[in-house]
Each structure stands twice: as structure tokens, then as C-alpha cells.
Amino acid sequence: MLRAGAVALVLILAGHAGHAQTVAERGAYLFRAGGCFSCHTDVAHDGAALAGGRALATPFGTFYAPNITPDRETGIGAWSAADFRRALREGLSPSGAHYYPAFPYPSYTLMSDEDVAALWAYLTTLPAVRHANRPHDLTLPFRVRAAVGLWKFLFFRAGPFQPESGDSDEVSRGAYLVRALAHCGECHTPRNLLGGPDDDRFLAGTRDGPDGRSVPNITPHADTGIGGWSEGDIVQLLNSGLKPNFDNVQGSMAESVRHGLAYLSDDDLIAIARYLKAIPPIDNRIRRGP
């Protein structure tokens, strides 16, 4: 009790002293917003944080997220800040190889230079874990890494994010969080046969999501999307994983909430909700009818 009081006092004093957030602290927040933890950690097998290994089953094969701890041999400890920036902005490894877009750089490319630098600053503070990467297990033709170059030519557009003119600061912030960091579209936007996102159906959901599961339509369409949800409903889902009927979300969205979105500030979650209410509603029924 006394101790809790002392801690609270220290926090208050720190607040009064105008404690400036360090770059790494900002990066820690962006790390949560970016959902890095849940793919790069094999939670199901008690894997070390960010040491890789989580399997992501897709229609194109199974991907195993790599080790992103600062281990020099098996992680990204030998990388420079420029290497990291190139990975996020261009989807290229330090040796110039194309990354598969299972690594959501088509979204992360939209991050601001400042945010990329802050995220890098944070990652360098983490403990290094020695854990070798597991190779992806892919179907042809996706096994041919050079094919990713063609994929990028067709579908990848490098960032950073540009706000839409006419959007309020709040909606722009929501757009940035949804499109760049939280990379919602990577699962919620349907893909064509080549795995390219169908931008005309942005966030309209798909029956062929990761791990063979369907992913709901989160556009504000009244019947098939979340048009009936209030801003409070969206915020509640993102910070607690509870749907408007207080049932919980499951699968990869539950992971995204638990390890990422639940850490975001109310202001940011409200910004996301306002943005999701502002995007075009798309009629695309994913759930089976009643």
C-alpha cells in the first residue's frame, strides 16, 4: 500500500517534471501498435520474445517469422538503422533479397521516417536471443523468391503515408495507425490469386484469411460490415477483445489485441474507430447467414 503510494507519487512527480518520452519509449509504443510481437514470437510453444518461429499458414504456404532480437548471428544485431529502414520501407533484406509480403512491409512502408527510427531504437534495447530461423514452407510458384520481385512490381507501392486532404487530424491519425502500423488490411482486405490486395475492397474481409480462417468485413457497411457498431464498440474490441455482445474475438485477432492493440492509448483507439467509420462501406458478406 505504502509502496504503491510511493510509486504513484513518483509517477505524478515525473509527470509534473514534464518527463520527456525517450525515442526508445516512443518506439516501444509503436512496437505495440505495429503488432510485431505476435508474429515474431512463438507464443504457442513458449518461445522467447521476438526470437521468431510463429507459423503463419496462408494459401501460399506456411511462413515462419524470423528472429528480430539483437542477436548478431540469428537475429538483427548486425543490422544498421539504414538496413532496418530499408526492410520496412522497401521490403529488402540487408543483402538486397526480397522479403515475402507475409512480412507486412506493404503496410510498414507507410510509416514515417521518425517512427521507423524510434522503432529501431526500441528494438536495439531488447535482450538478444540466439535462435536460428526456420525456413518458410511454400508452394510453387511462391517458393521462388525472385517471383516476389514481380509481385512487388505489380502490387507494392513504397511509402511513406500521405494524409488525404480534407481528413481531420484525428481521422488521419486513425488512417495512419490502421494502414501503416496496425496493418489491418493485410488480413482484412481480400487478395487476388497472386496474393495482391484488392484495394477496391479495402478492409471488406475475406473467407481465405491466414490460418485458413475467414476474416470479417470491417468497413462501415450496415449489413455485412460493422456499420452498426458504435465508436465505443470498436474501441472496446480493440482494447479488450470483446465484441459488442461481449463475446470474445479469437484466433489471430485475439493475439493482435492481447499483444498489441490493447496497449494503445484511448485517443489512438478512438482515432482508429473514427477512421473505420469514415472509409467507404463495402457490401461483402463473410459470415454465414442466420
Place this chain on the structure above:
Amino acid sequence: MRIAAIGVLSGLALSASTLVTAAMADVDSIKLRRAVMGSIATHMGALGPVAKGEVAMHDEVPWHAGSIARLSAHVVSLFPEGTGEGDTDAKPEIWKDWAKFEEAAANFEKAASALADAGGKKDQAALGAAMGEVGKTCGACHDLFRKPQQ
């Protein structure tokens, strides 16, 4: 309109649930289960805006909360052995670990009973807290025993 639909649904669920003890084809058990679960979800959805403070406390709240409590008592009976196949999200773990399933259902029943109390008092803060607790018990059971839905 919405209230009427809820009434029909839950009426259907309740009257049908009395038939569970009679031998029923699996397909009917599954339909019934879906109807009851759907009714619970609909009542929860009706309480949600009040629990979140988006809508003022109103006279239907005790009725919705009480309905959830009454329906919660039927959950275990909705899962007779041999109803894990077909158009259902029920996982086989239910029947492999029946004691754990019963425990999860009992937790829900207890939380739903507290929800009925809070709703009966028409106390917004208590309702919000009780809804959170019920939500946890829904999730705890669904995580273990329901195929993932998103």
C-alpha cells in the same frame, strides 16, 4: 422491432430447450444450441450500449439480464454426446474433458446470475462490471471449446 425479434428468438430457445431431454436428432440439437447461444449473444448485445454508458439505463435492462441468467442454466444440456459433427463450432474437447466444460459453464452461470442482480438494480456501473465478468466467462469457454471465429 429488435426487442420483438429478441423475444421471438429467446421464446423459441426456451420452449425448445425443454425438449432437449427427449431424444432428438443431432441436427436439431445443433440448431437449438445455435438458437440459444444466439439469444444469449443478442441479449448481451442489447445490454452493451447501457453497460458502456452510450444509452441511458432503461426498463428492459432487468429483463435482458434475467434472460441471460435463465438461458445460462441450459448451456450444459445443449451439448449432448454425439453432437460434435455437422454444422457446429463445438470442439470435440467438450466431450473429452466434460468436467472442465461443466466447470466453464458453471462459471458462466454464476457470472450471469450476478449480471441479473446488477441488471435488476438498474445500476449502470454494476452492470458494466458484471458484463465484463460475463464476457470473460464466455471467452474462457469459447477459447477452449469453440472452433475459432473471428
